[in-house]
Amino acid sequence: MTYADTQRPRRDERRISPVFWVLLAVLGTSAWAVWTGFGENDRFGVFLFVVSGWVVSLCLHEYAHARTALHGGDLTVGAKGYLTLNPFKYANTLLSVILPVIFVVLGGIGLPGGAVFIERHRIRSRWKHSAISAAGPAVNLVLAVALLAPIGAGWLATAPAGFVVALAFLGLLQITATVLNLIPVPGFDGYGIIEPWLSLRARRAAQQVAPFGMLAVFALLWQTPAGDWLWRLAYQVMELLDVPPALASIGYSAFRFWEN
Template sequence: MSFATAHRPSSEERRISPVFWVLLATMGTSGWAVWSGYGSTGFGVFLFVVAGWMVSLCLHEYAHARTALHGGDITVGAKGYLTLNPFKYANSLMSFVLPVVFVVLGGIGLPGGAVFIERHRIHGRLKHSLISAAGPLVNLAFAVVLLVPVGAGWLDAAPGTVSVDTLVGGTETVSVLPAALSFLGVLQVSAALLNLLPVPGLDGYGIIEPWLSLKTRRAVEPFAPYGLMAVFIVLWQSQVNVWFFELVHDIVSAFGVSGDNANLGASLFRFWSN
């Protein structure tokens, strides 16, 4: 019996990493600053959105690992995947750095690479599909948590405000925190939709892959490393980008969140261009 077969995650391997606590504290502190109007509004929104996006990435990958653990891959603990530490991922650049860069450059919640799951330890096609689906479901849940308070108007009276121009030439005062939450919610919805695309290398393909024939899987396998970049290139085309974000904003508006709120959040996020 090998060590990997006998070993099960200990409490140490499940302990939340200080890195994640720092990210969570940064999100909370910057969120308080945005809510209260303390400091630079634009930089506060930027810090809050980036920290929140990083937290969601950690939870996304954790969901994959945790579902895999219950599915039969008991090696995820030894790899550090249960600690919510992004630097323990199989590819920190793809899972953590590039998604943040995509958000800064284009405001796109492009998913990163997944944790490495030893699929041969998991038996049953449904288990494999659930492991792949767990990450996007976290993004959807995160979006609900962010958007429901905004749509319900619970944060409209937040003291941190900014003046924006109106269509009739005047100005109005708008609370900043709902705008920041709306933009972060847009990122979560876009990440979930993109990740659910049946493109090799993304979770959407991972959901359907177990149900495909061996011949089809082998034919598609060489394209897996390029799927993420292909999606990014296609999204860079203006018309596809417009169609995609129309769908994203339609979903966000279903929560009662105005597109103007999300656009204001995106504008404040790019404080360097204002």
């Protein structure tokens, strides 16, 4: 066996999946369709643009977790396919892709993903543990700024209105995903950031409620004023970037093409 033969599997583990290239192709094509007004239903183009862009961001979110874990000491993430940006390689496709898309459709909220299985016993530093959990929300925050800053800076002043509002709505999803991910409740990345610094007793107690943490948070968002708090905070972030929240609202209306 040659040296090249021993290295080929590792390169394969990091090769971008055709699935991700297809997602990028859908994103690019739908962006062009919205920009040019191609097709009879511009709102369906907005729908495709937002959904494909959202799934791409989910892939990048999970990739950030896996890549940080790789540098932190978990060399198994490559063999699991986490470095290929293939959403079907996640430990739980339902939690990482399907449910987040459903929540966008139903409520316009960026539901956190979170289903790459990191072998935490391989990570020897508490700081590295925290960095692994923080990497995903950091990606969402960067994407939010990248999507919204051009609008706030006036660079898209002459762009088609449909494209601008679609971009604003996709940026809003990144903000809500960042905020929700940073909630320090078991099941969210925010808890993963602080978990290494908690006592063993506290971590064991948290493990008992971890399966219900995400459900409890979303029940609060829908049934209590906590949901209003989330939207106020998200809109404040948009205003910091000089983007009127109304643009995202219009984008969400356009996204729901099945409504009159």
